[in-house]
Structure formats: C-alpha cells, structure tokens
C-alpha cells in the first residue's frame with residue numbers, strides 16, 4: 001500500500017486554482033467546526049478498513065476535481081434537465097469511485113456543524129488523509145474553498161486526458177496548471193496504488 005514518496009510530496013506543494021475568492025488558509029474551520037479534520041480522517045479510516053482501495057479512489061478524486069475548473073466539488077453534482085454534469089464524462093463514467101466516501105464524510109460533518117464545511121474542502125482533506133493512512137507523509141492543507149453550483153461534462157471531456165494521450169499532450173496539459181514534467185511524473189506515481197480496468201492495458205489493440 002505504500003506508494004513512492006515523490007508523488008505525495010508534490011501533492012503537498014501544488015496550489016490548484018480554487019473557486020473561492022478569499023485566500024485559502026490552514027485552520028479555516030478552527031472556530032466554525034473545530035473537529036472537522038478529525039472527523040474527515042476518522043471516516044476515511046473506517047472506509048479504508050472496509051475497502052483499502054478507497055485510498056486510491058479518493059486520491060484520484062482530487063485530481064479529477066481540481067483539473068476541471070478548480071477544486072470546487074463540481075463532480076459531485078448530478079445531471080439536471082439543463083445541465084450535464086461531470087459524473088458521466090469520459091474519464092469518470094464507470095470509473096471514478098468513492099463518491100459514497102465523500103457523501104459519508106459530508107453527512108457526519110452536517111450532523112456536527114451544519115452548513116459549515118464545503119465538499120471541496122472535504123475532498124482535499126480526505127485525499128491528504130488517504131495518503132497519511134496509507135503510510136505516506138502528512139501535511140497541512142489550506143482550506144476555505146466554496147462548492148460550485150454548476151458542473152460541465154463538456155469541460156471535463158475536453159480537459160481530462162485520454163488514457164491514450166501521448167507524453168507531449170500530457171506535458172502541455174500539466175503545464176497549464178503550472179506543473180512541470182517532473183511534477184507530472186511524480187504525480188503519476190500515484191498509480192502505484194489502486195486499480196485500473198483490464199481494457200486499459202490492451203489499448204494497442206483498439
């Protein structure tokens with residue numbers, strides 16, 4: 001379960017863009033929900049005992065959330081009659097997992113401090129905790145994100161890389177987030193845990 005350190009160390013230092021205007025800061029919930037970080041970690045721990053793979057799935061969750069219009073939890077929104085959300089986008093459909101982990105954390109937090117902790121922050125905290133609970137390093141997360149009220153399947157489809165993307169395309173994509181080639185390679189080390197579907201290993205045949 002122990003992934004290579006560089007991937008995690010880089011996750012620490014990456015400042016993804018955020019939907020909110022006020023600067024993010026550590027301890028954002030110190031007054032409004034002092035137990036927030038403890039609760040997130042506790043639910044994450046319970047989920048990893050039930051299903052160790054949820055560590056990987058939650059980590060991937062952060063990547064898919066943050067790359068598409070900022071870390072705003074938009075991928076949690078279901079489709080509506082006039083909005084196609086991100087759940088059914090090419091890289092998420094039948095693939096992105098652990099929605100129920102984020103839901104469970106949110107439920108627990110709503111019981112303790114209703115209306116305080118954003119889902120966008122929950123994803124950031126849970127992803128960090130997935131790393132810590134897998135035996136990786138610990139770090140302080142900046143909080144204070146706001147949840148998006150909209151999502152875009154089209155943006156998700158346009159932004160998220162295909163499993164067949166070549167190196168130059170991936171390097172260009174990561175550069176848009178000010179991530180170097182070194183960052184990209186290290187972050188890809190995240191794939192040392194979790195699973196992928198079989199057909200992805202035989203793409204040459206497609």
Ligand code: HEM
Pocket residue numbers: 053055056057059060063094095096097161162163165170184187188190191193194195196197200
């Ligand atoms: C560099 C571009 C990337 C591509 C093309 C890519 C592609 C993929 C694909 C195709 C899968 C398998 C999905 C499935 O079978 O349903 C996967 C899984 C995964 N990805 Fe990535 N990925 C990329 C970057 C990242 C990054 C930056 C992270 C996190 C830092 C990440 C974390 C993961 C994890 C943990 C899994 C396993 C998830 C699970 O078991 O539920 N990936 N990725």
Ligand SMILES: *[C@@H]1O[C@H](CO)[C@@H](O)[C@H](O)[C@H]1NC(C)=O
Pocket residue numbers: 165166167168169
């Ligand atoms: C990488 O893929 C893009 C898009 O499919 C293509 O335009 C480009 O020529 C490819 N680059 C290399 C070096 O193969």
Ligand SMILES: *[C@@H]1O[C@H](CO)[C@@H](O)[C@H](O)[C@H]1NC(C)=O
Pocket residue numbers: 015016017176177178
């Ligand atoms: C990347 O860095 C440039 C220059 O510092 C900055 O203007 C831009 O907003 C950054 N982009 C992202 C996605 O953080």
